[in-house]
Amino acid sequence: MKIHEYQAKELFRSYDIPVPAGVLCEAPEAIDQAVEQLGLPLAVKAQVHAGGRGKGGGVRVARTPEEAREAAEAILGMKLVTLQTGAEGRTVNKVLAEEGVSIKNELYLSFIVNRDDATVTIMASRDGGMDIEEVAAATPERIIKVGINPLLGIQGYHVRLVCLGLALEPAVAKKCGAMLRNLYRLFTNADCSLLEINPLIITEEDEIIALDAKIDIDSNALYRHKDIAAMRDPLEEDPNELEAAKYDLNYIKLDGTIGNMVNGAGLAMATMDIIKQAGAEPANFLDVGGGADAEKVENGFRIILSDPNVKGILINIFGGILRCDVLAQGVVQAAQSIGLEVPVVVRMEGTNVEEGRRILADSGLDLINAVTLSDAAEKVAAISGS
Amino acid sequence: MAIFADSSTRLIVQGITGQEGQFHTRQCIAYGTNVVAGVTPGKGGQKMDEVDVFNSVHEARQATGANTSMIFVPPPFAAEAILEAADAGIELIVCITEGIPVMDMLRVKNYLATTSSRLIGPNCPGIITPGACKIGIMPASIHQEGGPFGVVSRSGTLTYEVVHQLSQEGFGQTTCVGIGGDPVNGTGFIDCLEAFEADAHTKAVVMVGEIGGSAEEEAAAWIKAHMSKPVVGFIAGLTAPPGRRMGHAGAIVSGGSGTAAAKIEAMEAAGIYVCRDLGTLGRLCKEVYE
Numbered sequence: 001m002k003i004h005e006y007q008a009k010e011l012f013r014s015y016d017i018p019v020p021a022g023v024l025c026e027a028p029e030a031i032d033q034a035v036e037q038l039g040l041p042l043a044v045k046a047q048v049h050a051g052g053r054g055k056g057g058g059v060r061v062a063r064t065p066e067e068a069r070e071a072a073e074a075i076l077g078m079k080l081v082t083l084q085t086g087a088e089g090r091t092v093n094k095v096l097a098e099e100g101v102s103i104k105n106e107l108y109l110s111f112i113v114n115r116d117d118a119t120v121t122i123m124a125s126r127d128g129g130m131d132i133e134e135v136a137a138a139t140p141e142r143i144i145k146v147g148i149n150p151l152l153g154i155q156g157y158h159v160r161l162v163c164l165g166l167a168l169e170p171a172v173a174k175k176c177g178a179m180l181r182n183l184y185r186l187f188t189n190a191d192c193s194l195l196e197i198n199p200l201i202i203t204e205e206d207e208i209i210a211l212d213a214k215i216d217i218d219s220n221a222l223y224r225h226k227d228i229a230a231m232r233d234p235l236e237e238d239p240n241e242l243e244a245a246k247y248d249l250n251y252i253k254l255d256g257t258i259g260n261m262v263n264g265a266g267l268a269m270a271t272m273d274i275i276k277q278a279g280a281e282p283a284n285f286l287d288v289g290g291g292a293d294a295e296k297v298e299n300g301f302r303i304i305l306s307d308p309n310v311k312g313i314l315i316n317i318f319g320g321i322l323r324c325d326v327l328a329q330g331v332v333q334a335a336q337s338i339g340l341e342v343p344v345v346v347r348m349e350g351t352n353v354e355e356g357r358r359i360l361a362d363s364g365l366d367l368i369n370a371v372t373l374s375d376a377a378e379k380v381a382a383i384s385g386s
Numbered sequence: 387m388a389i390f391a392d393s394s395t396r397l398i399v400q401g402i403t404g405q406e407g408q409f410h411t412r413q414c415i416a417y418g419t420n421v422v423a424g425v426t427p428g429k430g431g432q433k434m435d436e437v438d439v440f441n442s443v444h445e446a447r448q449a450t451g452a453n454t455s456m457i458f459v460p461p462p463f464a465a466e467a468i469l470e471a472a473d474a475g476i477e478l479i480v481c482i483t484e485g486i487p488v489m490d491m492l493r494v495k496n497y498l499a500t501t502s503s504r505l506i507g508p509n510c511p512g513i514i515t516p517g518a519c520k521i522g523i524m525p526a527s528i529h530q531e532g533g534p535f536g537v538v539s540r541s542g543t544l545t546y547e548v549v550h551q552l553s554q555e556g557f558g559q560t561t562c563v564g565i566g567g568d569p570v571n572g573t574g575f576i577d578c579l580e581a582f583e584a585d586a587h588t589k590a591v592v593m594v595g596e597i598g599g600s601a602e603e604e605a606a607a608w609i610k611a612h613m614s615k616p617v618v619g620f621i622a623g624l625t626a627p628p629g630r631r632m633g634h635a636g637a638i639v640s641g642g643s644g645t646a647a648a649k650i651e652a653m654e655a656a657g658i659y660v661c662r663d664l665g666t667l668g669r670l671c672k673e674v675y676e
Contacts, residue, residue: 113488115569115599118495150492191489221487223462252630265567266541266596269622270664273646276625277663285626318543318550320511320525349550351525373547374665 001217002049003231006096008195008213011228015186017179018209022098031072034097035065041100044071048090049236051214052082058092061100068097093235101209106199107166108132108143111187113194113218119147120187122180124162128199154184168202175208190228191221240303247299249288256281258384259304259313259342261297263288263322271316278377280384283310292322297330301338312383313344314376324348324356332363343368343383347376388515388561389536389581389588390478390504390573391454395519398423398446398476400467401458402434410458410482410523411437417520422450443474456512456521457481464508465490472503479572480521481507491570498572505572511542511564522564524549530558534589535671536582537562538575540596544622544664548594551668557675560588569598575605583613590616590675592667593658595649597623602649606656616674619658620667621646 009019023034024047035042046058053059058080062068072095081089106128114121124144127135136143144165146158159180163173187195194216201211222229234242244251250265254272258280262268265287272282284307288300304310317327331346347370348356360367368383370376397414401407402424411434415421423446424434430441440446443455455476459467464483471479486508498505506513512522517531528546530553537552537559539545545564552559563578565571575593582588591613595602602621609617624646653660659674661667 113492113569118492118570120492149496150489151496188489191487193488218488220461220485221489224487252627254625254627262543264541264543266539266544266594266622267547269596269626270544270547270620272626273622273624274664282625285630318546320543320546321523350528350546372665374663377663377665 001219001222001229001232002236003215003217003228004047004049004094004233005045005213006047006094007231008215009210011186011190011215012210012213015182017182017186018207019213020098020101020209020211022096025072025076025095025097026093028069028072028076031068031095031097032065035068038097038099040064040068042068043098043100044068044075045096045098046075046078046080046092047094047096048080048085048092049233050080050082050084050090052084053080056080056082056085058082072097090236101201101211102204103201104204104206105202107202108135108198109183109200110194110196110198111183111192114147117147120150120184122146122148122158122162124166126166128201132198148184150188154181169206172202172206172208179208190215190225191218192216193218240306244286244299244303247296249286249296249300249303251300251303252285253307254282254284255309256283257309257311258380259283259286259307259310260316261286261288261300261304261313262316263292263318267316267318271314274373274377275314275380278381278384280380283307288322292330293326294330294333297327298334298337301334305338305342310342312342312380314380315344315346316373316376317348317350319348319350319353319356323352324350325352325359328356328359331367332359332365335363335365335367340365345370345376345379345383347371347373387585387587388518389578389585390506390561390563391513391515391519391521393420393518395454395478395521396420396422396450396452397454397456397521398425398443398450398452399437399456399458400425400443400471401460402426402437402439403429403432404458404460406482407458408434410456413526414456414520417526419519419521422452443470443476447474447476452476454478454521455480457483457508459483461485461487465494468494468505468508469497472498472501476503479503479505480510480512481505481572482510482512482523483507484509486568488568488570491568495570495572504577506563507566507568507571509568509571510566511545513561513563515561516559524562524564528553529562532558533560533587534558534675536560536578536585536588536591537594538578538582538591539564539594540567540601541594541622542567544594547664548592548620548667552592552671555668555672557671560585567596575601576608579605579608579613579617583615588615590618590671592618592620592671595619595621597621597626597646597649598644600644603652606652606658609658610656617658618667618671618674619653619660620664621649621653621660
């Protein structure tokens with residue numbers, strides 16, 4: 001789960017990690033109060049779950065109260081388009097006003113869960129403020145990586161390796177060390193899957209401050225972080241995906257025209273690939289899970305059909321725990337209660353498949369039966385006209 | 387004959403009294419798996435059908451000589467269940483549970499490295515040696531005993547599809563291992579490939595991967611350097627959009643790494659027969675084998 005920059009900075013504050021003073025504004029008028037409180041100059045920053053906000057016009061520096069007001073008016077309500085938002089962009093509902101700071105040096109710092117060696121890995125670079133993927137591609141030697149075994153926790157030498165790698169002066173290194181320890185505590189206590197500060201700055205006064213803050217939280221761990229779970233911003237999420245989550249369905253909307261419903265994430269991805277190979281584009285990813293029942297299948301149908309781009313549906317179920325007869329009943333029930341206005345290809349295999357096929361055949365519904373995956377691909381190609 | 391699990395497996399089930407635990411324990415017993423005990427803290431002394439339930443893995447192991455555990459404990463307690471099994475000296479731990487926090491798994495993985503226990507999963511269908519032993523939730527009926535194919539996969543139902551196609555082509559399986567879809571898991575592709583390479587009855591291997599991480603690339607490099615048996619590969623997620631988690635916690639393409647295309651390229655460069663159309667995988671296996 002992603003959280004906003006201002007929320008990440010609240011977490012930083014509660015772990016004594018230095019951040020600039022800031023005020024959250026949800027209406028342009030609120031910026032006047034922020035100016036009074038923070039002084040000038042100040043930065044006005046769009047709060048959306050996407051990087052690249054500066055390039056997209058979502059961050060402005062104001063030197064007068066009028067400029068602050070203009071910035072807030074311009075950014076609040078705008079459709080912010082960045083590399084990470086897609087062409088449709090994101091509507092900005094909140095801005096964070098922050099005090100100006102004097103920047104001597106911009107650094108990069110992040111903590112990640114490193115799946116390759118099962119460590120919490122710190123990545124740091126003197127090339128702050130830049131796109132770190134570009135730095136990694138062009139000059140990988142300029143990125144320091146320090147892996148921490150979570151059974152040991154962060155040790156003095158971890159801290160020294162990072163500070164030495166960043167060539168920090170002793171006075172700054174001491175402050176950076178304290179910050180790294182606090183960040184490690186936050187990262188592990190709060191079940192972060194990613195924590196990124198870009199840029200991390202050193203001020204003219206040799207203070208070290210997190211100018212930006214990005215945190216992703218492991219969704220599987222939200223049960224033990226009620227306070228962080230409450231930070232979820234539904235406005236940042238696709239309404240259909242939210243609706244699906246209510247029924248414990250795993251749905252991701254995509255741009256194509258062939259809806260699909262599959263049990264199991266791997267098979268769901270493979271089914272999307274088959275749709276593409278048939279010359280069409282998948283409209284979604286939808287995993288109904290191993291324990292799906294008729295009701296889940298019906299809700300899955302409803303969510304797929306709420307996407308007006310959907311011109312046809314492929315159902316691909318490999319019955320193991322989810323028996324084919326149960327699935328077939330769900331399909332029939334859903335079709336009868338929602339009404340099928342687009343062609344539906346059903347491919348079932350596995351437990352009780354004969355019974356499942358019989359239920360579909362006897363239903364009188366206009367379903368297209370496919371036996372193998374290749375057969376299903378051909379029938380999808382036929383209904384998509386490709 | 388097989389890898390990791392066979393007729394000498396003596397299985398306990400952690401979380402045997404839960405709904406899932408009961409259902410799948412019965413299925414495993416019906417298949418012929420030797421289930422010697424169950425564990426549910428607080429329910430020691432009870433029975434699940436004919437199976438004795440103990441309060442701890444230590445007790446269960448002491449009483450029955452169990453060497454393998456299958457875990458159905460809910461996510462908040464599953465990591466601890468793995469640690470308990472390892473601490474009690476269980477040799478093979480198969481964790482089916484989906485949704486364990488990754489921070490828990492980081493600690494588990496580092497601890498297991500100091501023990502001799504092998505973990506399969508979490509978030510996996512389990513492991514089956516057809517005709518001998520089923521430890522997991524896979525439908526038994528699609529499998530066929532006797533080899534010659536070994537199967538290793540990150541996915542559940544996708545594995546069933548692959549196994550089904552193998553059986554349809556008349557090929558049995560020595561052992562099928564679902565290593566799980568989480569970013570941090572126990573046994574990996576290379577562990578299984580190494581075991582299949584050493585297993586006389588396995589003549590060829592199917593390896594099923596998906597987007598995210600670099601496990602397939604590393605496996606490809608290992609295959610190129612060490613594997614004499616042919617490997618057929620499949621990667622799910624060619625059409626997955628970057629930055630989105632596709633169901634499995636580990637299935638995410640980040641910053642251009644972990645893509646299906648990159649994995650397929652690495653696998654083909656290592657001499658793996660990569661199937662691009664899942665519907666034809668069984669046929670490809672036949673061609674490769676013959």
